[in-house]
Amino acid sequence: MVNVLFSAGVYRHIAVFHIPYIKLLQEKGYDVYVASTEDYGNSKEKLEQLNVKCIDIPYNRNPLSIDNYIAYKGITELFKRIKFDIIHVHSPVAAFLVRGARKYVPNGKMIYTAHGFHFFKGAPLKNWLFYFPLELINVKNTDVLITINSEDTETAKKLGFPEYKVVHINGVGVDIDIDSFSEEAKRSLKQALKISEEKCIITYVAEFNNNKNHMFLLRNWKKIKEQAPNAVLLLAGLGPNVKMYKNYIEQEELADIQFLGYRDDMDNILQISDVITLLSFREGLPKSIMEGMAHNLPCVVTNTRGLRDLVDHYYNGFVIEQGDDLQLIKSFVTLINNPVLRQQMGSKSREKIKNFSYDAVIKEYRKVYDQK
Structure with missing residues (x-):
């Protein structure tokens, strides 16, 4: 059995943006897990209704929060318990922690979708000083970096990603087959x-x-x-x-x-x-x-x-x-x-x-x- 893990800061991110890709993998017969935390709404419940196995990990948007130390421990325990063949991470903090635990899944394919780097043209200097090094550390732990806009594709080169690791995709997709509203x-x-x-x-x-x-x-x-x-x-x-x-x-x-x-x-x-x-x-x-x-x-x-x-x-x-x-x-x-x-x-x-x-x-x- 092929096991796939999606991870992001909140379940809502996965439920809003990535369900079509979860279904794609389930159609191939893969077991899909999501490691995240709930903020508001019923996103976790929606995912579970799709036979997704949800695992609570207490990510915090503040990178310096003690919650993220606990989250890292939770991720490492998860990797020791379950062998994942594909890990697809999203959002800066979750992506940093999960890729930081790469040694526990040496044979798993690590994919990171950058939904907009926190360092960009015009960003505050503190963003470059903090988030740029975090991404730099994890270049070696990333098998595929998906960028969704042209500026981030160029930024990936500054981070030192080899060209073969970077894939530009036009976002998470949008439904254009719209039922007409009378x-x-x-x-x-x-x-x-x-x-x-x-x-x-x-x-x-x-x-x-x-x-x-x-x-x-x-x-x-x-x-x-x-x-x-x-x-x-x-x-x-x-x-x-x-x-x-x-x-x-x-x-x-x-x-x-x-x-x-x-x-x-x-x-x-x-x-x-x-x-x-x-x-x-x-x-x-x-x-x-x-x-x-x-x-x-x-x-x-x-x-x-x-x-x-x-x-x-x-x-x-x-x-x-x-x-x-x-x-x-x-x-x-x-x-x-x-x-x-x-x-x-x-x-x-x-x-x-x-x-x-x-x-x-x-x-x-x-x-x-x-x-x-």
Whole structure:
């Protein structure tokens, strides 16, 4: 029996991004395990329903947390107990710890997907000083490094990865075979959200944390509404900054903003949306933008690694500089007030995202898993 281990900081990461690849391996008759920790939601339960064996490992996003010493001990005990033929790791801390235990699985194939190195052009110096050496240490413990954007592929060379170890794959894939949502169903969903038909819906899908940079849009929302009064902003996700953003919106008396929380019907939300946005400081290759593109949506994004791999300025959206309030306002107002331009850019989004589809990407993952 071939045993495969997926490991990431939280079960949610695996459940959201990697189920198609778990199924691919299960179809080959492999036993799949996941070593991770729960944060919120029922991701572990979803994985177990797929006959995935889940093993709790107390990873902590803070690399210096004592939890990670305990996590390392847990990983080494797991490797002593079960022989794994393929180990596929994700997220910086989990990837560092699991690869650091490589001596316990000398014959297992160690694959690491870098979902955006924490050191990148424009990153704080402390990121380079801390995370770059962590990756450097584990070059020898990595059989295959999967990069998902062009900048990280170049960075892999600086780390000293030989070319044969680096595989560039277009992210984790996106479903482009979308079930059509009827006009009646769209109207019903809008009514449930209390959004009238003439409104232009901007959707922002991201965890509420500092990196996702919601405040860039919120602080400019009043000026956007002055020039485009039919704009509505839907914020989907959970995270530590929710209360802070809600307080800001209330204090500034910002109108037409809704917090959707966690939704398992994002396909439907995107089908009633007119624009997709993400203004992060750091990204790998964001699935939310990919899904928006699959739904024929124009994009407004920051000039950030991963985002600029998906969006070409004034082709399928707008790529704006961090902190440029005037450019941000102009980009949104232009799209909100011009439905023809939205349609043209949305069509180009749909065409471009075909190279990032599950069908295209899963072929590349199959090659990585099958390679001896």
